[in-house]
Amino acid sequence: MTIVTLSGSLRAVSSNAALLQAAAALAPPGMQVVHYTGLGDLPAFNPDRDGEDAAASAPGPVRVLRALLGRADGFIISSPEYAHGVPGAFKNALDWVVSSGELVEKPLLLLNAAPAGGQHAHAALVEILRTMSAQVLTEASHISPFLPRKLGPEGRLDDASAAAVRRSLAALAQAVTARLLSWPA
Ligand SMILES: Cc1cc2nc3c(=O)[nH]c(=O)nc-3n(C[C@H](O)[C@H](O)[C@H](O)COP(=O)(O)O)c2cc1C
Secondary structure (H helix, E strand, O other): OOEEEEEEOOOOOHHHHHHHHHOOOOOOOOOOEEOOOOOHHOOOOOOHHHOOOOHHOOOOOHHHHHHHHHHEEEEEEEEEOOOOOOOOOHHHHHHHOOOOOOOOOOOOEOOOOOOOOOHHHHHHHHHHHOOOOOOEEOOOOOOOOOOHHOOOOOOOOHHHHHHHHHHHHHHHHHHHHHHHHHHOO
């Protein structure tokens, strides 16, 4: 199965991106993890470029985003909170895939590296992603235990955090498998 990760931060040294890297290193056998890195290339969302002929008219970086997300069986998102909300650049990326539907019914984990909890952005993301018909695995998602300081100098999580992430990844793998098995033969 292919899992795509999305960091909500554009920072070069992002703790959310580091957390996603650390999670990828803990992926169970059979789970291929691909990191989306094009967030900063996306133009501002414009519904005029998102119509029925969106595949032809969408800007190049949007086609790249949609192709990658379309191939994914599931997702892991880790995003900062800005002013109690979802960072604009990340919401912009999500807006580009509302109508094209690459997230629909696919299992999704929310991790979080926010030092102060980030519960407002987390709650907003749950609402946004459910509205987009993603299958948000809320039980397996974490709103605050993964503080950046739990990432050691080599970007590895401490033992307790690694165990929690492994459990979340197992839940994600199980949800992906259940979805694939539910497809008509
Ligand atoms: C403009 C700005 C606003 C922020 N607002 C909040 C906030 O409302 N709540 C919060 O918990 N953290 C807030 N933060 C802190 C970031 O969420 C935190 O630094 C985050 O871990 C950065 O993630 P990154 O390392 O992946 O870029 C804010 C940071 C910035 C730059």
